[in-house]
Amino acid sequence: MSQALRELRELGQAAAAADDAALARVVAVLDRVPERGEADRVLDPVRPRLRTLRVPRPLGLPRLLFLPLDGVILPPARWTRGAAAVPRSALMVLAGAVQAALGAEGAAIAAACPRHTIQDDAAIAALGGRLWEPAARLLPEAPPPGWPGIGLNAGDYAGIAALCRPVWRAGPAIWAALSAAAEGPPEALARPALTAAAAGGAGPLTATLATLLLRATAPGLLAQLAAGLEPAARPVALAALDSILAAPPPPFAALDVRAAAEAARLTARRLEDLENCSLLTGEWQRRIQACRRVADEACRAAFLAATEQELVAPAQRLAAAPAVGDTEVAAMEEGARRLRVLEGAGRRLGNTQAYDRALRDLTASLRALGAQATNPEGLRPMDLARSLEILAGPEAAATLLPPGLLGGTEPAARR
Template sequence: MVNALREIRQLRQSVAGADDSTVLRLARMLDALPVRGEVDALLEPVRPRLAALGITRPLRLARLLFLPLDGAVVPARAWARGTPTLPRSAIPVLAAILLADPEGAAVALAAEGHSLADREVVAALGARVWHLAARVLPDAVPPDWNRTGLTAADYAPILALCRPAWQAGPVIWDAVALADQGPPEQLAERALRAVAAAGPMPLAATLATLARRASAPGALAVVAAGVSPSLRGPAVQLLETILKAPPPEFGQLDPRRAADLALATARRLDDLEACPLLAGDRQAAVRTYRRAADEACRAAFAEAAQAELAGPAARLAAAPEVTEAEVAAMEQGARRLRALESAGRRIGGAAAYDRAIRDMVAQLRGLGQSGGGPGGLTRIDVLRSIEILAGSDAAEALLQGG
């Protein structure tokens, strides 16, 4: 066991620096396992990337069961007693109890072939399994609890954290499902009030779950502070945690997904700037985060410019024969770059993007003016990519030989 855990730790370090395709392949391999156990730890370093990568996660009973507590789940090694968090090691043990119940087994069977993207299915099956969990999970410590690495005394407070969230599961899911729209303040307030009577711990766990996917965490924090004075501190702490996190890993994503992430980041920053709970030094932290995100996005754009357009254009310019498919691929690269550049400007650095585009256009114009063989890259081929990237004026300058 010691050797196995050591190997998992080594693999986890390798996964942290893996490219997108490797991360996606690993996630799909683990999702295909009926029981993941310790190997689930391999995903810990890249969990923040999974959503940005757009991977569709299969709808397993354990994942469905803990959706109302999604933001409160932490690695076992990071869990601390007396906090509104749930150690990930408890999930398989609690889910196994439900799988042994006929209704839980029926839900697991009905979930096969579906994913978290199937929101109506999640809502319907979730309502069943959340109600079941709140009703049948025992007050006594389960026999397999030792598999969690926790003490018997940890079971009762963990169950006390989970039960209110399960009882309010459908209401919480209504807000989580629309987190990309804020979530809407009315749904967020309803979800928080649904667990308020259970005390500050379930309330803080629900807030963390909503905040994990919220596109407007600042507005959510204001709603939370209005629901309960006990949430003002945790709400501000959640916002501070967001601002202390490293900037998004734009460079780890393909340009289209990086553009989507940049737009989401820009909206989130605008929301945080408008949040009245973030005043004084906290607004300075927002500006610092914006600068870091801007630098990360511009670095990703520079790398993408070489990989998506400059490199392919140079190779085609040197080739004696160029196909329509190769030219079309170059144009698609220009479109991906344009999407990333437009999104990046929402974060900041407009002048830097202007310079980068000018440099790229100058490089492409040089290739377009150099001319090629009869079957090689033509000036018109280059012109189309320039027009996509920089607009018709830049393309016209090439057409006129300027």
């Protein structure tokens, strides 16, 4: 194994174990690797987490070109011949062929891309408007140079090209809907995207629906809209919903507390929309409830772990310290605020009683810790009570203090 390959794999291992900020740094290093093959492979295990975090990855012509197909780009090992999907190993070769066919315009688009990231919606709309539709016209009929070197045959090229062309023609409409995915997306934007893709057949519709569903906050309404386009579209919409229900919950435990809370809110919103989807009755509804339970359990486990990390462990550390300053106490209170946001989001997934139990257990733990706080220069019961008030309310906080001591005012400075 070469030194460069060994270093790439070490970076991949670091990415899997990294916290959110460290993961962003590792990905930034990998994004500077010119040869994408191994870099893409080491990133495959963390792609769901990257999508949840929306790490601002740099834009390049290949990434721009395939944004309308983002939902069906697969690792080569998972890609199967004839599927409405594109193996990741093919992206650079296809993008190179498109850029070459575009000539000076392709070079200009490629030069403009690095000034932006995948979060720059307006820049993507402008550059994509110059790229997607011409790419559909100019993608070569025959496999481009380099195609045999990625382990695919000529027949594979024909099928992948036939999938890409209609989706690229619909690219501007797809991106307009994707940019408004947080609002559903609205029917006024989703319908043109789905209609344009459906004109190319079931495969392009499948790809477009999968891409929109990556971000859609109203997946049920989106699938209903697709199913209503024509009779042949209904099985496509149901297959897309089946994929959503078969997917694992967000990686709550691997996210920082704020990102986990945002993922919980989005998951709850998507599940509520699916529960109201007229396409999904009977056994479908039972599957939705099973997904809700799995997501709820994963989120609660993340909340319990975060409670230990954000509040219990810092309180124990400060309790053992000979002196504690305002900054350290303020940091503990900020951790309680983050936990409160995650708790509120997690309750939307269903099991509110479990959060009540967790807060009672936390209150008991902090009460025991407060009873041991006798050093006037160290952690005080009031410090614990303020954090507990933020997270669990004044009644829970009052159990840590003598009657009447918790009055809602800011604690006095220590020095």
